[in-house]
Amino acid sequence: MRNLFNFIARHYFFFLFIFLQVVSFALIIQNHFYQRSAFINSANYLTGNIFETRSNIELYFNLRTINEELAGNNAKLLESIPGSYLKTDQQIFTFNDTLYQKQFSYINARVINNSVRNRNNYITLNKGRRHGIKPDMGIITPQGVIGIVKEVSANFSAALSLLHSDMQVSAKIQKNDHLGTILWEGYHHENATMLYIPPHVALEKGDTIVTSGFSHIFPEGVFIGTIADYEIRRGDNFFTIEVELAADFNQLNYVSVVTNLYQNELIELETAASQQ
Amino acid sequence: MDLNIFKHTGRFLILIAIQVVILNHIYFGGYITPHIYPLFILLLPFDVKGWVLLVVAFFSGLAVDMFSDSMGMHAAASVFMAFMRPTVIRLISIKTDFDQGEEPRIENKGLGWILLYTFILVFLHHMALFIIEVFRLDELPQVLLRTLLSTGFSLVIIIVAQLLMGKQSKSRI
Numbered sequence: 174m175r176n177l178f179n180f181i182a183r184h185y186f187f188f189l190f191i192f193l194q195v196v197s198f199a200l201i202i203q204n205h206f207y208q209r210s211a212f213i214n215s216a217n218y219l220t221g222n223i224f225e226t227r228s229n230i231e232l233y234f235n236l237r238t239i240n241e242e243l244a245g246n247n248a249k250l251l252e253s254i255p256g257s258y259l260k261t262d263q264q265i266f267t268f269n270d271t272l273y274q275k276q277f278s279y280i281n282a283r284v285i286n287n288s289v290r291n292r293n294n295y296i297t298l299n300k301g302r303r304h305g306i307k308p309d310m311g312i313i314t315p316q317g318v319i320g321i322v323k324e325v326s327a328n329f330s331a332a333l334s335l336l337h338s339d340m341q342v343s344a345k346i347q348k349n350d351h352l353g354t355i356l357w358e359g360y361h362h363e364n365a366t367m368l369y370i371p372p373h374v375a376l377e378k379g380d381t382i383v384t385s386g387f388s389h390i391f392p393e394g395v396f397i398g399t400i401a402d403y404e405i406r407r408g409d410n411f412f413t414i415e416v417e418l419a420a421d422f423n424q425l426n427y428v429s430v431v432t433n434l435y436q437n438e439l440i441e442l443e444t445a446a447s448q449q
Numbered sequence: 450m451d452l453n454i455f456k457h458t459g460r461f462l463i464l465i466a467i468q469v470v471i472l473n474h475i476y477f478g479g480y481i482t483p484h485i486y487p488l489f490i491l492l493l494p495f496d497v498k499g500w501v502l503l504v505v506a507f508f509s510g511l512a513v514d515m516f517s518d519s520m521g522m523h524a525a526a527s528v529f530m531a532f533m534r535p536t537v538i539r540l541i542s543i544k545t546d547f548d549q550g551e552e553p554r555i556e557n558k559g560l561g562w563i564l565l566y567t568f569i570l571v572f573l574h575h576m577a578l579f580i581i582e583v584f585r586l587d588e589l590p591q592v593l594l595r596t597l598l599s600t601g602f603s604l605v606i607i608i609v610a611q612l613l614m615g616k617q618s619k620s621r622i
Contacts, residue, residue, distance in 0.1 A: 186499035190532040193507045197528060200514075200521030201581065220515055227470055288473065288517070290482055292582050295518035331518065359591070 221285070221329035225299055228285040232426070239426050246315050277392045278432050280305055282312075284425040287334070289362035294334040296320050296425070301328045311390040311431045316420040317397050318342055318355075319428055321390060330430075336362055336422055343388045344397055347381040349374065355382070355397060355416065362422045364401065367414040374412070376403050382416055389436045453550065457493070461509060464489045464610075469516035472606075481595070483602035486513055487574050488610055490531050491567060492554070495538065495547035506531030519582070526578035530570050537569050556616050567607055572600045 181188055232239075282304075286297035300306050302325045312319040312332055321340065324331040333340050335357060342355040344367060353370045367382060380400045386393025401417040433439075468486040477483070490506050510527030514520050538553075541562065555563050575596045583592055 186503070186532075186535075189500055189503050190528060193503055193528045194525055197507070197510070197521040197525035201525065203520070223470075223516075290477075291517075291519070293519075297518075359588070 221297065221299075221326070224286040224297055225329075228283070228299075235424075235426060238424070242315075242426075249315070276434055278434060279429040280432070281427065282306070282330075282430050283427055285329075287422070287425050289334075289336060289422045292359050293338055294336040294362075294422075296332040296334050298322075298330045298332060298428070298430070299328075300430070301326050301330045303327050305432075306330045306430055307432075309390060309436070311433075312428050313391065313395050313431055314420055314425070314428050315396075317418060318384060318391060318395055319420060319422070319425065322430065334422065335365065335418070335420075342391070342397070343385045344382050345385040346370065346374070346376070346400075347383050347394075352385055352387070353414070363418055365398065365416045365418055367400075367416050368411060370412040370414060372405055372410065372412060376400060376412065376414070378402065382414075389433050389439045390431075392431065392433075453494075457489075460492065461489050461505075461512075465509065465512045468513055473517060477602065481598045481602055483599060483606050484571075484575070484578075485603065485606050485610060487527065487530060487571055487603070488607045490527060490534065491570060491607070492552050492611075494550050494552050496549060496551070499535070502531045502534065503528055522578060522581050525581055526574050529577045530574040533573050534570060537566065541565055541569070554616070555611060563611070564604070564608070568600065568604055571603050571607065572596065575599050575603065 280300065282298040282300040284296055285299045286295075288294045296312065296319065298306070298312070306322060306325050308322055308325055310322045312322065318335055320332040320334045320337070322330050322332045335342065335355070337357065338359075340357065343352065344355045345352050351370050351374050353367045355365050355367050357365045370376070378400050382397045382399065384391040384393060384395040384397060396419050398416040398418040398420075400414055402415040403412050405411070406413050464486045468484060472483055472485055475483075486509055489509055490502070493502060493505070506527040507524050510524035511521075513523040517523065551557055553563065553566060558566070576592075579592045579596050579599075580589075
């Protein structure tokens with residue numbers, strides 16, 4: 174026994190190295206499955222506040238771009254209100270608002286930390302549980318899909334960016350409703366990949382890709398991007414589509430966090446159906 | 450000794466701050482991610498105790514992890530780099546007895562030695578970091594390319610930072 178202790182004492186450098194590596198990998202694996210300790214992540218109080226200060230300073234330098242973006246969004250919204258339409262036919266039609274039930278609600282938030290160049294990128298938002306944000310809510314901008322909230326603290330939330338190896342978004346080609354999956358294979362924050370579109374579908378460069386709404390996280394029809402290129406990889410029986418993302422992930426400022434008010438009901442129903 | 454602890458703590462805080470506030474947010478196109486905080490581990494004195502080296506490296510990595518949502522990755526890479534440091538020093542040095550408290554600085558060891566020392570250790574650090582980040586072997590060629598490019602950038606930044614830091618004051622040795 175004493176020899177064993179002596180041996181460990183003599184090679185303590187090596188054993189300490191192994192011990193610290195085990196600790197690190199334990200952290201990595203824990204992180205990988207998203208049971209991240211509430212204490213050490215960017216939704217943490219200290220780091221969250223540092224990011225917020227940094228982002229406040231940075232924001233001043235982006236005010237011009239943000240204003241232009243907001244003005245653009247305003248114009249788009251103005252275009253869509255009924256007052257902007259001229260009624261050309263004289264048929265009588267009625268709107269009954271009670272027929273429509275609100276399914277999605279939106280919370281405005283600001284990105285206070287973001288990365289684009291890692292294989293797995295995360296986003297931190299300046300709103301948290303106190304503002305009504307919960308895990309599994311979607312994050313969008315008028316330009317497109319941004320990510321999904323994973324961890325929430327009282328004042329901040331941490332989200333997986335679309336630029337993350339574990340992100341998959343159910344998407345469709347707008348013109349013919351063919352269903353596929355959007356994921357990110359790394360390399361560049363301007364492009365993503367869309368898989369599982371069968372080869373008989375007629376594609377064209379520039380076709381619009383939007384969310385399908387099947388995941389219950391994002392509403393149907395949220396813009397994702399346009400087709401930049403497509404091919405059938407050797408051995409595959411579906412298209413691999415290169416998608417040019419509409420959102421500039423390197424320039425995220427204000428985003429909307431979207432809640433599906435019927436998410437739980439839909440998921441319960443579908444699990445019940447699949448268990449039979 | 451007390452002064453040295455303050456000096457190293459100050460250095461630690463400044464380098465981590467530069468890393469997480471500035472370098473983590475600069476986009477150099479594609480896959481280049483420069484890192485300056487390994488300089489802290491590189492600059493620890495030659496006669497630093499083994500356990501101090503490893504523990505300090507672990508916490509410097511962890512500090513960066515806290516700000517990068519990469520729990521444990523930087524810690525693992527830094528500990529690996531610290532573990533390799535004594536071996537690398539032994540391999541590339543002719544003379545292996547050092548003055549008490551002597552740091553691996555340009556004025557002590559010469560630019561050539563420092564370049565080689567920094568390159569090898571930073572390469573090992575980046576390699577470990579990017580392999581852990583990708584966690585698959587089929588992306589190995591991209592990882593190697595990324596490691597080489599990032600190592601080049603980090604090397605330049607680290608050498609410039611060393612030049613800006615000035616000389617190690619002899620009174621504290």
